[in-house]
Amino acid sequence: MAAGGSEALPFPFLCLLVSGGHNLLVLVKGVGSYVQLGTTLDDALGEAYDKVARMLGLDLKPNGGAALEAIARQGNPDAFAFGVPMKKYGNCDFSYAGLKTSVRLCIEKNLGSAEGAGKRATVDLQQQATAAAAADSAASSSSSAAADDQQQQQQQMKADIAASFQKVAVQHLVMRLKRAITWAREECPELQHLVVAGGVASNQYVRQQVAQVAEVSGMQLVVPPARWCTDNGVMVGWAGVERYRLGLVQPPAPQLPADGTPEWVELRPRWPLTSNKHAKSMPPVLSMKKPDNNKHAKNMPPVLSMKKPDKSVVSLTDLTQQELAARSAAVAAGESSPQAAAAAAAAAAAAGVGS
Numbered sequence: 607m608a609a610g611g612s613e614a615l616p617f618p619f620l621c622l623l624v625s626g627g628h629n630l631l632v633l634v635k636g637v638g639s640y641v642q643l644g645t646t647l648d649d650a651l652g653e654a655y656d657k658v659a660r661m662l663g664l665d666l667k668p669n670g671g672a673a674l675e676a677i678a679r680q681g682n683p684d685a686f687a688f689g690v691p692m693k694k695y696g697n698c699d700f701s702y703a704g705l706k707t708s709v710r711l712c713i714e715k716n717l718g719s720a721e722g723a724g725k726r727a728t729v730d731l732q733q734q735a736t737a738a739a740a741a742d743s744a745a746s747s748s749s750s751a752a753a754d755d756q757q758q759q760q761q762q763m764k765a766d767i768a769a770s771f772q773k774v775a776v777q778h779l780v781m782r783l784k785r786a787i788t789w790a791r792e793e794c795p796e797l798q799h800l801v802v803a804g805g806v807a808s809n810q811y812v813r814q815q816v817a818q819v820a821e822v823s824g825m826q827l828v829v830p831p832a833r834w835c836t837d838n839g840v841m842v843g844w845a846g847v848e849r850y851r852l853g854l855v856q857p858p859a860p861q862l863p864a865d866g867t868p869e870w871v872e873l874r875p876r877w878p879l880t881s882n883k884h885a886k887s888m889p890p891v892l893s894m895k896k897p898d899n900n901k902h903a904k905n906m907p908p909v910l911s912m913k914k915p916d917k918s919v920v921s922l923t924d925l926t927q928q929e930l931a932a933r934s935a936a937v938a939a940g941e942s943s944p945q946a947a948a949a950a951a952a953a954a955a956a957a958g959v960g961s
């Protein structure tokens with residue numbers, strides 16, 4: 607496992623980006639030249655770690671991911687059988703929203719309310735211990751011991767939930783990574799390096815599981831030192847240096863108008879790294895409805911054309927009440943020619959139909 611070496615990394619390589627906001631599998635062919643193999647459809651792995659840690663009522667210092675990883679070391683990863691997301695989908699995309707919901711339901715069942723349940727339970731136990739201490743010594747000793755046992759059981763329950771979540775979450779990550787290696791090698795048979803970056807790359811359990819995949823696949827794993835995995839300044843700065851060396855620079859942004867005209871800036875939760883996506887990552891969109899061959903042709907909805915609308919065709923919403931009455935009269939009379947419609951319009955006008 608290479609980590610922070612000074613030697614240059616040759617192109618192409620496969621990059622797994624795992625952070626609080628992003629999950630990406632990208633084939634990197636050069637600086638600014640990427641092929642996206644997969645991305646997150648909802649929550650990223652780091653975001654799921656943080657939310658589960660919050661639901662468990664853990665101390666979020668230095669961050670939720672680190673807190674959950676620490677308590678998971680004390681738990682049984684097979685205690686709860688959470689389902690692996692998207693097992694039936696043969697792509698490289700990620701999804702953690704469903705797993706997060708399963709964990710929340712498990713916490714509510716075993717620990718009470720998910721949001722901060724662990725903290726409130728700890729406070730309740732501390733209050734019980736304080737009340738017990740105020741009683742006589744014999745009763746106090748017994749109650750305190752019972753409270754301590756209950757607190758240990760709840761702490762172990764948290765550890766088991768955390769470990770079970772982490773196991774399945776990383777298993778989902780590994781399954782997508784294995785498929786991405788196959789796709790990437792189909793396009794670039796010379797591929798030799800797997801780079802893992804982002805804040806979650808500092809998670810030791812993630813590193814161990816990814817290292818096993820790299821070893822079995824015959825790839826060299828490249829991971830930055832843990833202290834750099836969460837340093838956004840280093841990441842952004844180094845990306846800028848690489849682009850600057852190749853002359854991939856942009857002119858400075860224009861100054862704001864002096865007359866105070868507002869400047870609109872588009873904001874997105876996730877900016878796409880590239881619009882170039884692997885062909886297998888874009889399956890055709892199929893209708894979920896089964897065709898009904900028994901339907902009569904007249905019962906079938908009209909097929910909408912993608913052609914531009916004919917401006918000579920007037921929309922019903924643009925017609926006056928007078929014109930609508932005229933056209934209705936023409937249809938009722940079985941006349942479809944423009945002359946018939948004009949005659950019907952004149953008749954409607956003579957009858958005093960208002961618009």
